[in-house]
Amino acid sequence: MRALLDDLRAGLGELAPGRFPYRRFIGALLIGAAGGWLFAWLRLPLPWMLGSMTACTLAALLKAPIAAPTVVRPPMTMVIGVMLGAGFSPAIIGQLPGWLPTLLGLVAFIATCGLACVAYFRRVARLDPVTAYFAGMPGGLVEMVMVGEDKGGDARTIALIHSARILLIVLTLPFVVQTIGGVTLGARAQAGMSVLDTPFVNELWLLVTALVGAVAGRALRLPAAYLLGPMLVSATVHVLGLTDFVPPREVLNVAQLVLGTTIGCRFLGTPPGEILRILWLSIGSTLILLATTVLFAFAVSRVSAHGVVPLMLAYSPGGLAEMSLIALALQIEVAFVAAHHVVRVFLVMVGAGPVFALMRGRAP
Incomplete structure (x- = not known):
């Protein structure tokens, strides 16, 4: 409790007039909101997170x-944790x-x-060990950014x-699903209830x-x-x-908007060439993930009662909300897909840090 109070006092101090850049932050939120709205209008994935991050990065x-x-x-x-x-x-x-x-x-x-x-990421992208490790983990964007930054x-x-x-x-998995499963995705459903x-x-x-969770x-x-x-x-x-x-x-959208905006603002001062280089390298890791997803979906379907397409959606390390929406459009059991994604994020969150510490402890 004391640690939380210390964080709260520090945060309130940062919000004091003269210390917090209110005008620049409002400007960032407006740019992020425009990006989120554009991504939502184009029906792109995780619009308020990725749209705001993309707009603020630009x-x-x-x-x-x-x-x-x-x-x-x-x-x-x-809010995201809840x-x-x-x-x-x-x-x-x-x-x-x-x-099981x-x-x-x-x-x-x-x-x-x-x-x-x-x-x-270590051998091809030549990233440092900490960055390569947390960039390569199949966990959530926010989770791995926070833990990876904490580890240096x-x-x-x-x-x-x-x-x-x-x-x-x-963006690519629906086409893979259509090719392998012979199904067509319908229009996306709207996730969650309105605050009204x-x-x-x-x-x-x-x-x-x-x-209570923060404490x-x-x-x-x-x-x-x-x-x-x-x-x-x-x-619990x-x-x-x-x-x-x-x-x-609306609360989730605002949370994603603010988080996407803060992540996008991290790129202040980053050379454009460096960002393009990382994006190009990400294509290689995405191909690895998609290929592994398809292989495991076929393999596990042979020893379980679930088909290839539900397993692809359950295993694919995309967004929880987006994979659940695709499952809904395909009339596949959303609880099955969502549970596997929650378990995946939970296992990565709980295990990534200790495994990294163990690996570092064994490093020469």
């Missing part, structure tokens, strides 16, 4: 007067025994993707690689799980405490059946 390269101090990130990160935890439910837990073959396959899939991508990696490189991964996978349609008690659950995360010294703490608390209350709330759509 603005940063053009040396626009924008800024997004790190103090604005923790509250938005807490959303990930809400992916669990008593029904999903009850189905886990029947999903696919979950074991998921563990092997994570290890295979991690080893292949880390090796690729290049947060901008990690952010750009994971952003490219999500964008490229979500949710009862006030849902907002209270969001606030309580976020705050627990800091007290337990979890990696990325403001993400993993709320995620664990949210998952959902699994126990105390609530089935989901953060409102």
Whole structure:
């Protein structure tokens, strides 16, 4: 609790007039919102995250007067953590025994993707060990940026690689699904309920799980405490059946907008050539991930009751929301796809740090 209060006092100090660049931050949010709206209008994946990040990255390269101090990130990160935890439910837990073959396959899939991508970023991209490791992990963009930065990696490189991964996978996977499964994707559904349609008690659950999770995360010294703490608390209350709330759509969009804006502003001062180089290298890692996804989907389908297409959606390291929406369009069990993505993110979040520490401890 004391650690959280110290963070709160430090954050309030940064928000003091004269210290916080309010005008530049508002300008960054407006540019990010324009990018998010454009991505949403074009029906691109994770529009408010990737759209705002893309727009602010371009603005940063053009040396626009924008800024997004790190103090604005923790509250938005807490919301994302609560959303990930809400992916669990008593029904999903009850189905886990029947999903044992696919979950074991998921563990092997994570290890295979991690080893292949880390090796690729070390040997081909020539990234430093920390950056290569967290850029190669098949986890979420926000999660790996935060943990990787905490361990001393290049947060901008990690952010750009994971952003490219999500964008490229979500844009190409539907075509792979159509080719292999012989199905056609319909129009995307709108994810989540509006804040106007949710009862006030849902907002209270969001606030309580976020705050309790932040306190627990800091007290337990979890990696990325403001993400993993709320995620664990949210998952607990959902699994126990105390609530089935989901953060409102608008709240999630705002959280993604702010996080995407802060990530985009990280590229202030980064040479355009360096960004293009990283994007080009990301294509190689995305091809590795897609090939591994297809191979594991075919292999696991032989030893489980699930088909190739559901397993491709469940394993593919794209966005949780986007993969769930594709599953919805295909009339595939969304809980199956969402649960595997939540488990994937959870395993990477919990295991990436300790495995990295173990590897570093064995390094000469």
